[in-house]
Amino acid sequence: MSSTTIVAQHVRRTSLAKRHPAALMGSLGVLAVVLSIYSLKVGATEVSFGNVLHALVGDRSDQAAAIVFDFQVPRVLLCWLIGTALAVSGAVMQGVIRNPLAAPDIIGVTKGAGFGGMLLLLAIPGVPVLAVVPAAFVGGLLAAGLVYLLAYRRGATPVRIALVGIAVSAAFEAGIRFLLVRKPLDVSAALIWLTGSLFGRSMSAVLEILPWVLVLVPLIVIWARKLDVLGLGDDLAAGLGEPVEKTRRLLLLFAVALAAAAVAVAGTIGFVGLIAPHMARRVFGGKHLASIPAAALFGVLLMLFADMIGRGLAPPLEIPAGLVTAVVGGPYFLYLLVKTGK
């Protein structure tokens, strides 16, 4: 009896996405656009949809429209870019490591990148912001390397990797806190590095992350079938002519770079990279050509919701988006941990 129910659910779930995958993907995209426009209105300052419309057509004479243009538009754009970067990064990591618990924040890359970025900012005051992404990238790589050394060699289980990743994360977070104590930045900067926030981000932050997303995400989508092949196990993938080690390293490098770019502009926003790929796989199945763009859309939606809730819950107070994602993502992570650990 129970087994028939499971099969029925199984079939229904996949057939919806299977029959109309493009339509479903399109609706997600439309939802994200609608939410983006609505989110331009939410915040500390009361603006009307008329102001939003003025801002969107570039009319800056209106003061409220100027606020929308200077503060809200970059935020929404960042939600898109960061959501995409984190989700695609997580999707690649889960595919390459073949571990449902893999994600930039779980395996320590996010905190490592935060530490790297912050170290640079403190070491060289007045360093151009464009240099923060490479520094974060180096920090992220360092964290990933540590996790690899401590857990990945010789068939580590998913849970083991997650545990080591959490330990490495904690170490880097301690590093970040130490740097903050030694050289106190202003409070908002501290918040950004610790929990992740989009508060006060301008168009320059958008330009900082844009090239990374614009180059790496299409590259990863083009390589979607390689990710699928890696999912068949090392021996069969190699038998099918895929240079497994080389492909895996390159893809992981891309994933770390995407996560680092996101961290460099918005700090450590947790769980988006873990949850979005899961949602995408559940709805669109395991083929990366569909699940990676879908993960990106889910990532964008999560970011938009998190940022909107953070801004709209108790204005003029701002709850960092990273805190909102942690509240939602924490329990989800525990659920996955229990499910995978069995």
Added chain:
Amino acid sequence: MRLQAQGVQLAYDQKVIARDLTLTIPDGKVSVLIGPNGSGKSTALRALARLLPPAKGSVILDGKSIQDTPTKEVARLLAILPQVLVTPESISVEDLVWFGRHPHRTSLKVPSAADKEAVEWAMTVTSTAELRHQHVDQLSGGQRQRVWIALCLAQGTDLILLDEPTTYLDVAYQLEVLDLLHQLNQEQGKTVAMVLHDFNMAAEYADHVFVMKSGALVTQGTPEDVFTCDTIRDVFGVESKVVPHPVSGKPMCIPLRAGLRAQLSVATG
């Protein structure tokens, strides 16, 4: 002969599995590598499939060192079905077979007519075409193994290597898989080389048998040459009686339990 190992030393990290192994896979035949656990038969097969680079010596495919041939090119000449197979979540039969075309495709190109044809053909000869929309994880053991073999066939290679394709299968499924491989050899002229556990299955289906022990080739030849009481005792440490199969006439090894071993030694001694 297209595929051979020449004096290869095989090792995982520091652990040497085989010291100096030389063997040639006969073209157009079904060959079986057999031996007790840890005899290095799977390791040898992995080396033949370029999955394990030899520490010394070389594996030669079509006159060239297989390690020096681009891996994608090798994948168009030789297919390998590993022992441990990972079935992607809720994947359909057809989608899984399509993976066989990976070595023939580039990232941006849409599948060609030749790709489609190869996939259809692979599903037809393995009788999996009617299962094409089913999920692989819902199939029986024998059906699932046929789908994996279809994936290898879609690669369009003449050489097919399989690492224990019948392990963990019920006997009916074992026969289903081995019958299919036999048929592919007979009708499509495929060269099949596989690792098997069961010497009676090996005797029944193999044209050529390689018997391995402790990383070395003990003997090779037709099942009639190879399966003798002495070889079975030497390699597997088992007393047995070898009799002709009542129907096929191939050698059958029947292991003897302790009481019967005593009887046998009385009768012959």
